[in-house]
Amino acid sequence: MSGQTYFITGGNKGIGFELVTQLAKANDENVIITTTRSPERAIELYELAKKFTNIHVIDLDVGDLKSIDTIEAQLNKIGIKGIDIYISNAGIFQSTDPILKTDADVFLKHYAVNTLGPFLVFQKVYKYLLTKETRKVIFISSASGIITKSYPLTLTAYGQSKAALNYSVIQLSKELASENFIVVPVNPGAVSTEAAKESIASLEATNPEFHKAILTRLITPEESVRGLISIISGFGAKDSGIFYDYDGEVLPF
Incomplete structure (x- = not known):
């Protein structure tokens, strides 16, 4: 089975790290280019890249235009000529304040990283995807961006940025x-990443019922990524523009 070339943003932790890990292990002919905005904090990722020589780590802050402009030079240095699958995973969730208490810079930062950044990065890798027939463009989104549903949780800047992404x-x-x-947004599920655990823990005092409910829905990064890889591998033209859950369920926008 021949491998594929992946470009995955935010591979240093959580879902991104697990995507890199599982794809590297799945086929030694896979080539995984992944990114981190803080190399000094990506110790585990660099250790993983030493273990699996099909992993390449580049520096990238998806919320910084100057950083995005360095993508092509870094890909050329690695010798990358084409990309099969772009997975936009890097994102932030840094506020649960209500709208009246959310500062402008918080809104703008979430928009820059979660909405605008993924597409500006895509502009840079677009020509590499054109060299392959696969041409899959995957955006890790969130059920928080579904505007036809409401959750008993203040998501404000994060939810807004994911709705705009969708x-x-x-x-x-x-x-x-x-x-x-094939362009598809996917929801990874309620994943027990470190960032998610911190946000969920804060609910115990403010919304104990929802806190209890969400704990029962938590899945591990391993489980989420197994589902994501499975559905991504099966995506075809008919799936483009449809919002999918990690288990293959179609979600509303």
Whole structure:
């Protein structure tokens, strides 16, 4: 089985780290280019890259335009000529304040990293995807961005940024349909990453019922990524522009 080349943002922790790990182990002919904005904190990722020579780590802050402009030079240094699958995973969730108490810079930072950054990075890797027939463009989104549902949790800047991401993914799927791109937003589920655990713990005092309910729905990064890899591998033209859960369920926008 021949391998594929993946470009995965935010591979230093959580879902991104697990994506890199499972894809590297699945096939030694896979090539995984992944990113971190803080190399000094990505010790485990660099250790993993030493163990699996098909992993390449580059520096990237998806919320910084100057950093995004370095992508091509870093890919050329590695010798990457083409990319099969782009997985936009890097993101932030740094506030549960209500709208009236959320500062402008918090809104703007979430928009820059969670919404705008993924598409600006895609602009840089687009030509590499054109060299392959696979042309899968995957955005790790969130059920928090579903505007037809409401949750008893203040998500404000994060939820807003994911809703905007989903809107843009739909548009991109239409724009690139004639070039046979498959563009899909996916929800990884309620994953027990360190960031999620901190947010969930804060609910115990403010919303104990929802805190108890969400604990029963938590899945591990390993379980989430197994599901994500399974559905991504099966995506075809008919799936472009549809919002999927990690288990293959179709979600509303």
